[in-house]
Amino acid sequence: MTPGALEGVRVADFSRVLAAPYATMLMADLGAEVIKVERPDGGDETRAWGPPWSDEGESTYFLSVNRNKTSRVLDLRSPHDREVALELVAGCDVVMENFRSGTMERLGLGYEELSERHPGLVYCSVTGFGSGAGADLPGYDLVAQAVGGLMSVTGSADSGPMKSGVALVDIVTGLHATIGVLAALRHRDRTGEGQRVEVNLLSSVLSAMSNQASTHAVTGAVPQAMGNLHPSIAPYEVLATADRPVAIAAANDKLFGLLAQAVGRPELADDPRFGSNADRVAHRAVLAAELEDALAGHGADHWFDVLSAQGVPCGPINDLGQAFDLARRLDLDPVREVPSAAGGSVATIANPISLSRTPAAYRTAPPPFVPRSGS
Template sequence: MLLADLGADVIKVEHPEGGDDTRAWGPPHAHDEATYYLSVNRNKRSLALDLRDRDNRRRAEELVRRADILFENFRPGTMDKYQLGYEQARQINPRLVYCSVTGFGAGAGAALPGYDLLIQAVGGLMSVTGPAPGQPVKTGVALVDVLTGLHAAIGVLAALRHRDATGEGQHVEVNLLTCLLSSLVNQAGGYTLAGKVPGILGNRHPSIAPYEVFQAKDRPLVIAVGNDRQFAALCRGLDAPELAADPRFAGNTSRVAHVDELAEHLGKLLSARNAADWFEHLTPLGVPCGPVNDLAQAFDLAEHLGLAPRATIDGPDGPNGPSMDLVANPIGLSRTPPRYQRRPPRLGEHTGDLTAWLDA
C-alpha cells in the first residue's frame, strides 16, 4: 500500500473464494467491510485468480512478464508448486524484482507459521514488554508485521535502483523473525555486544532516567528526559532544584542506578497537578513530556499540529456516497506527494478489466 501511495500500480492477486484473510478480521467494520482490511489496501486493484487453474495460472505468468515487482508471502515452496517461484519467474522476466516475505526464512524454519503474536513471543519482543518481570505482554498492534513490511519496501526500492542501473532483477527476502531482531536495536545490541539479556522494565528505559510513565492527578503522564540539561529543567519546573544537585541524580548513569528512589520523588511531585497542566508548564522549559492519549486524542493532537493524519477517499458507492477516512501516508514529498486515488477494492472487483488486459 505504501508503494501504491507513492505511485505504483498495485494489482492484488487473491483467491476467488474468500481472498485476503484480513477481509474477515472484524469487528470493527465500516461500509460492511473489516476495518483491518480497509486500513492496508487502498490504491490497489483486486484480481481474483485460482492458481490451480491452468488459464488463471497463465494469466498470472503474463502478469509476471509485465510487472516490475512481485510480492508474495506464501510459505516457502508454495509459489514453486504453481511454477511461479523466483527461478521460474526470472526466466519469464529477468528484470523482475521478486520479494518473498516469510515468517522464519526459507531454510529450517520454512514450515513454521508466521503470525505476528508468535514472532513477538519467540523473537524476544514480549520478553522486554510488560508491566513487570514474569508478565510478558504483546504490543497493541501487529508491530512485527508492520516492521517487516517496511523492511520489504526498503529492500525492493534498493533492488529497483540496481535494476534501473543494470537491467538485472533480483530476489529480495525478508522474514518476520530477523526483522524483529534488527528492530530491537539497543536491546539486541546490548546482547550481541555485551552479552546482556534484557528483561521487562515496564514503562522504564534500561539506559535512561527518568524515562517512564508517572501518575498525574487525573491520568498518566510520560516524562522522557534524555540528558542532564533536561533533567535540571524538569527539577526547576517542579520547584525541586535540589534533586538535580543530589549526587544520586546528578548524572544519567547515577539516575539509572537509583531509578526507584528518583521515581518516588518525582511521583509525589507530579501527582499534584493534572497531566495537561504539566504538559503546558514543562514543555516550554524544554522537558519532553506528555499525557498518555487514546487514539482519538492522538489524532486530535496531530490535526492541531497541522500534520494532516487523515486521508479522505471515496467510499464503495463512489463520489455520491459516504467517504472513507483512512490514515494518511506519513511520508512528505515536495514533488511527488502520496496519492489517494482508489478505495480498498472489493474481492475480484477489477478481474474483468485486468483479465481482458492480460489476454490481449
C-alpha cells in the same frame, strides 16, 4: 495530480494479511500501480476479520492496508489462471508474495523461473522464518513477537510477557520489504538487473529490538521486562500526576536540569544521587518518587504544556481518540477520505512520509471483492 515518485512502477501483489500488503500500499501511495491477486473463495482473509466493520460492510482491518490498489481474482491452482498470472507478471516490475516458502515455486511462479523470463524483475518474498530451516514454519505476528523475544521485554514482572497492542512485527517487516524493493529498483535502474528480496518476521523483530538486541549480542545478558522503565536511561518513564500519567523522557543531563527547574525542584539537579544518567539509573526509584511528589500538584495536560515549553520531551498517556486530536492540533492531518466503489468515501490513515515534490496520494479506497462468475 502530480505524478508520484513511483509512477510507472507496476506491482503484481500476491500477498495477503498485513506485512506485505502494508508494503505494497506504501508503494501504491507513492504512485506505483498495484494489482492485488486474490483467491476465489473470499479473497484476502482479512476481508473477514471483523468486527469492526465500515458502514459499507468492509472489514476495517482490510481497509487499513489496501488503498490505492486494484484487485484480480485468480485461482493459482488452475492452469488457466496460472497462465493469466504469468501474463500479469510479464507486465510488472515487482512481484510481492508472502506464501509459505516453496508455495510459489510449486505453482510455477517462483523467483528462479520468473527471473529467467524477466531478468529485470524485482521479486520480494515475505516469510515468517526465512527460506532455510524455518521454511515450513507458518508466520504470524503474535508468534513472531513470542519467539522473537519482543514479548519477553514487554509488560512487567507482575503482568508477565505481553504482546504489543498492534501487530508491530508485521508493520516493521512491511517497512523492511518496502526498503528492500526500493533498493532493488534503484540497482535495476543502474544495471538492468533484477534480484530477489527476502525479509522475514523473526529477523525483522530482532533488528527492530535495537538496543535490547545489541545488549544481548555484545554482553550475552538477557534483557527482562521492565514495564514502562528504560534499562539505560532515567527518568525515561511514565509518572503519576494529579489525574492521569505522563511520559517523561529526560534523556541527558541538560534535559534533567530543565525538568527539575520546571517542576519546581531545581535542587534535584544538584543531588549527587542524580548527578549523571548512570546515577539516576542507579537511584531511579527514589528519583521517581521525588518527581511524582512534584507532579502531584497538577494534571497531565498542565505538565505537558509546562514541560514542553521548557523543551523537556513529555506527553500524557492518550487513548487513540486523544492521539488523533493531538495530531489535528499539530496540523498533521492524520485522516484522509478516499472515494469508495459504492460512490461514497472511506476514512484512511495518512501515509506518514511527507515528500515536497511527489507527495503520497489517496486515489481510491481498498478494492471490493468481486467474485468471478462460477466461483
